[in-house]
Amino acid sequence: MCLGIPGRIVEIRDDGGLLMGKVDFGGVRKDACLAYIPEAQLGDYVIIHVGFAISRVDEDEALKTLEILAAMGDLMQTELATMGPGMDAPAVVSDDGGPAGGVFAAPATGAPGGPA
Amino acid sequence: MKYLDEYRDPVLAGKLVAEIHRITTRPWTLMEVCGGQTHTIVKQGIDEALPEGVRMIHGPGCPVCVTPLEQVDKALAIAARPDVIFTSYGDMLRVPGSTTDLLALKARGADVRIVYSPLDALKIAVANPDRQVVFFAVGFETTAPANAMAVAEAARRGIDNFSVLVSHVLVPPALVALLESPTNQVQSFLAAGHVCAVMGWTEYEPIAAKYRVPIVVTGFEPLDLLEGILMAIRQLEDGRHEVENQYVRAVRREGVPPAQKQIFEVFEVGARKWRGIGEIPASGYRLRGKYARFDAELRFSVGDIHTQEHPACIAGAILTGEKTPLDCTAYGTLCSPQRPLGAPMVSSEGTCAAFHSAGRGLAGLRTGSPAMPLLQIAPIPPARSAGTAEVSR
Numbered sequence A: 001m002c003l004g005i006p007g008r009i010v011e012i013r014d015d016g017g018l019l020m021g022k023v024d025f026g027g028v029r030k031d032a033c034l035a036y037i038p039e040a041q042l043g044d045y046v047i048i049h050v051g052f053a054i055s056r057v058d059e060d061e062a063l064k065t066l067e068i069l070a071a072m073g074d075l076m077q078t079e080l081a082t083m084g085p086g087m088d089a090p091a092v093v094s095d096d097g098g099p100a101g102g103v104f105a106a107p108a109t110g111a112p113g114g115p116a
Numbered sequence B: 001m002k003y004l005d006e007y008r009d010p011v012l013a014g015k016l017v018a019e020i021h022r023i024t025t026r027p028w029t030l031m032e033v034c035g036g037q038t039h040t041i042v043k044q045g046i047d048e049a050l051p052e053g054v055r056m057i058h059g060p061g062c063p064v065c066v067t068p069l070e071q072v073d074k075a076l077a078i079a080a081r082p083d084v085i086f087t088s089y090g091d092m093l094r095v096p097g098s099t100t101d102l103l104a105l106k107a108r109g110a111d112v113r114i115v116y117s118p119l120d121a122l123k124i125a126v127a128n129p130d131r132q133v134v135f136f137a138v139g140f141e142t143t144a145p146a147n148a149m150a151v152a153e154a155a156r157r158g159i160d161n162f163s164v165l166v167s168h169v170l171v172p173p174a175l176v177a178l179l180e181s182p183t184n185q186v187q188s189f190l191a192a193g194h195v196c197a198v199m200g201w202t203e204y205e206p207i208a209a210k211y212r213v214p215i216v217v218t219g220f221e222p223l224d225l226l227e228g229i230l231m232a233i234r235q236l237e238d239g240r241h242e243v244e245n246q247y248v249r250a251v252r253r254e255g256v257p258p259a260q261k262q263i264f265e266v267f268e269v270g271a272r273k274w275r276g277i278g279e280i281p282a283s284g285y286r287l288r289g290k291y292a293r294f295d296a297e298l299r300f301s302v303g304d305i306h307t308q309e310h311p312a313c314i315a316g317a318i319l320t321g322e323k324t325p326l327d328c329t330a331y332g333t334l335c336s337p338q339r340p341l342g343a344p345m346v347s348s349e350g351t352c353a354a355f356h357s358a359g360r361g362l363a364g365l366r367t368g369s370p371a372m373p374l375l376q377i378a379p380i381p382p383a384r385s386a387g388t389a390e391v392s393r
């Protein structure tokens, strides 16, 4: 229920006073209510959640995010090559208890978690 | 599929992991709020690829898991009536009530139907004018626009044999409840991208400021989550506590105003019980008085029912991040996705089910094959490639 997935609008229609449409998810087409994204156009990508478009996917932003990620990789490789030992060991710890050992065995101090 | 596959690229994931390792100097505890995010994090092994000491606590953002037992029992009482067609999102069918669940009730002859959208429940009501059609309106702010529209449409089109059993919960009050808890360990939140797509993030700004916690609005794909974690750790390392938006392609600061307008036309904010947590003031939606005739609780006079959780189930501690499923004696033995004891094992977004489907801690009692973690395909580039490396600190 809780997953919203991006799809492309392939049909827009008025369904007895309600803005509806068909949305294509990589070949699978489903009816969806477009009432909350009235500015959506044919061909736009929207996030569909329980049959409703709840957001329009900004194509430029989507591409930008990927470009930044790709570019950061190269910068990072250079940076990595000049850097001393970091926290580079893959973690053993996460959800199966507290920090396992090493420099992080001690509990965090100065945590900004509590009410201030 | 476009806008999905690009955000699962293992090479980019490896780069993000390396960057996270590079900037992290201290242990940090983060919480991803949404069950969909938990599912990705556990399935892809993202939490296990993080630097030592960086811990992901899995948040309470699974609506199936937090729907209180009372509401499930009310659903069961209504669904058992012969004049009722009970409709629900599929995930709710196997949520255990105190004696049975909707699926078992259906097997015994009750008319229980899974719908994908609340508008499908409305269609069923139109097609069955001589029956009562009830929709189980659960969820966070993401399903609220849909559920509100179904009620508004029923009113507009005079579909009087339709009603809703409401159990709507809100994210910001839950974050405050967690932060106020004396056992809180969370230092930063990854906020749920789609909740913020609808509501925007202005509600989170005072929380970030008051409790000095960085909050990063984050998407659901592996790269989104890794970038969200990176942004959160960067803030923590810098000593900042702002609301930042990782999920720029889908979330704007103001959200989707027409959806908010519809929500507040139909619903008002009220206290809600959360399964495993208890009552949180102003933490959910209930129908406004002018839509009371669509309230299934009033229509079928289902009173309050008080019931006990299974004694072994530690769902409450899991929802607040104090414990993990591996701490539960029933995990994988008495309790499995096939026979769930508690709600976090029911929905695939629940923490217990996410652990189970990834095969966590099931060695020896493993039933299914664990998912292949993305990050195994993309080994983490070690930061110690330079000649300066390997010196002890």
Ligand code: SF4
Pocket: B312, B313, B314, B315, B318, B325, B328, B329, B330, B331, B332, B335, B336, B340, B341, B342, B343, B344, B345, B352
């Ligand atoms: S594993 Fe089952 S019994 Fe244990 S906490 Fe999770 S849902 Fe409850």
